[in-house]
Amino acid sequence: MPELPEIEVLRRSLEPRLVGARIERVTVTNGALREPVDPARLRHATRGRKIIALRRRAKYLLLDLEKGITLVVHLGMSGRLTLVPASASRELHEHVSFFLTSGRRLRFRDPRRFGLVLALSSRTLPRDRHFRHLGTEPLGNGFDGRRLGGLALGRRAPVKSFLMDGRIVVGLGNIYATEALFESGIHPARSVARISAARWDRLARAVRLTLEQAIGQGGTTLNDFTDGAGQGGTFQVSLSVYGREGESCCRCGKTIRRIVQGGRSTFYCPGCQR
């Protein structure tokens, strides 16, 4: 479900409703997520605290609480975080819920349980093992072709795998890595050792543009992504190649192909991408 644009859309939708709210009660109905949730620890770290800010790092949503605690939420593949009335009935796969003093409840639902909910010290969070090795933010100031090309030095990986490696650049998953490569006319299997400076520039621009447009359209809703109010996005209709195997390329008319890289589907146009 969620790559950088979806998490950013979620962050923006929740921010005005959550900042200033206080966590009153926490329930954990199934703590068997990517890492087991310790209900007592989670309660102790969050109960009674006010939410003071919402941030995003990579695909992690960060809720800063009073007294130096940050509540970390990752949606994995199928996670959803929504704000509902406290009295709303419990959904299937609603694993963790934060009841707020405002009479609402922040609901974490995640059928596949690849997601993550944990409380960390805000101060040491950058050094935490989940964050320590994360690469550069593609919407940040320092991100350009030069930086990207520099990070590729000494590597030979296919450019698609390189873009999806969170130690290099964060936030790009299967959809947006695929789309950015189409936008920049680069074949996904091309080795990063064989990409010119001009192409790194084009790629960095395409990454930024694709992510910004997706955010502007509320993210990509293929099956189930929604923002914090349950609203879906529309970027799926703007996808040029992702999920379009066998269709004609919107630019050149050639048939879009699907290959498998690192166990994931990659879609590309053999006419436009070299």
Next chain:
DNA sequence: CGTAGACCCTGCGCGC
């Protein structure tokens, strides 16, 4: 060191 593959888990759509 960098890279490829297996694995975690549930749900859905497809072909038979």
Next chain:
DNA sequence: TGCGCGCAGGGTCTAC
């Protein structure tokens, strides 16, 4: 209609 299969937006660990 029911069943088995392959596939799905992420991340981590292992073996080479």
